[in-house]
Amino acid sequence: QLQLQESGPRLVKPSETLSLTCSVSGGSISSTTHHWGWARQPPGKGLEWIASIYYNGNTYYKPSLKSRVTISIDTSKSQFSLKMNSVTAADTAVYYCARENRSSLGDWGQGTLVTVSS
Amino acid sequence: QSALTQPASVSGSPGQSITISCTGTSSDVGRYEFVSWYQQHPGKVPKLIIYEVSERPSGVSNRFSGSKSGNTASLTISGLQAEDEADYYCCSHAENSAPYVIFGGGTKLTVL
Numbered sequence: 001q002l003q004l005q006e007s008g009p010r011l012v013k014p015s016e017t018l019s020l021t022c023s024v025s026g027g028s029i030s031s032t033t034h035h036w037g038w039a040r041q042p043p044g045k046g047l048e049w050i051a052s053i054y055y056n057g058n059t060y061y062k063p064s065l066k067s068r069v070t071i072s073i074d075t076s077k078s079q080f081s082l083k084m085n086s087v088t089a090a091d092t093a094v095y096y097c098a099r100e101n102r103s104s105l106g107d108w109g110q111g112t113l114v115t116v117s118s
Numbered sequence: 119q120s121a122l123t124q125p126a127s128v129s130g131s132p133g134q135s136i137t138i139s140c141t142g143t144s145s146d147v148g149r150y151e152f153v154s155w156y157q158q159h160p161g162k163v164p165k166l167i168i169y170e171v172s173e174r175p176s177g178v179s180n181r182f183s184g185s186k187s188g189n190t191a192s193l194t195i196s197g198l199q200a201e202d203e204a205d206y207y208c209c210s211h212a213e214n215s216a217p218y219v220i221f222g223g224g225t226k227l228t229v230l
Contacts, residue, residue: 039221046121046221046222047156047209049209049219049220049221060217060218060219061218062220063218100219102169102211103150103152103210103219104152104154104166104170104209105166106166
């Protein structure tokens with residue numbers, strides 16, 4: 001049974017960098033049939049896809065976030081990570097990591113609420 | 119890249135069928151067969167219920183079905199049950215010089 005678990009600071013100050021890691025267990029992060037991605041959901045609002053990465057490091061970003069976001073993968077640790085710089089209150093959201101197959105997100109982490117506040 | 123367009127809310131009575139639309143463009147829904155749908159109950163993690171327009175993951179009820187025509191995808195739920203009350207999101211592969219994924223704004227389904 002695949003499991004994904006997000007980890008990282010729950011509180012980030014405005015203008016600083018949000019950093020999250022997703023640990024993958026119960027399946028291979030080096031799968032050639034899946035991508036690994038991040039999505040978020042501001043409180044009371046809808047879902048927003050952020051980025052995804054393939055095991056070989058190929059990356060894909062939401063165009064409007066691309067300038068602030070970096071996704072990376074460490075296959076030796078079975079982890080992938082998200083960094084988002086210059087955060088504002090608008091980046092406050094539940095952040096989910098997920099396994100993707102052909103742009104569908106079939107497996108999700110439990111999500112972690114990240115609050116941007118001073 | 120604006121979000122895919124979904125109605126904010128739909129409702130139906132138990133046993134009825136409802137359809138949720140998801141309208142995109144020729145750069146996303148209209149071009150690719152990679153449309154998916156998610157069900158999210160309050161405070162819960164989204165759950166994939168339809169992928170590749172009309173395929174159901176193992177374990178998802180056959181009361182859920184998906185289709186697509188042109189730039190609009192649709193999710194139909196037949197034999198509505200109280201437990202179907204949730205938010206539903208569509209999602210599509212898209213490309214504009216580079217590939218990405220785009221969600222709809224979400225639809226709140228109320229079972230009357």
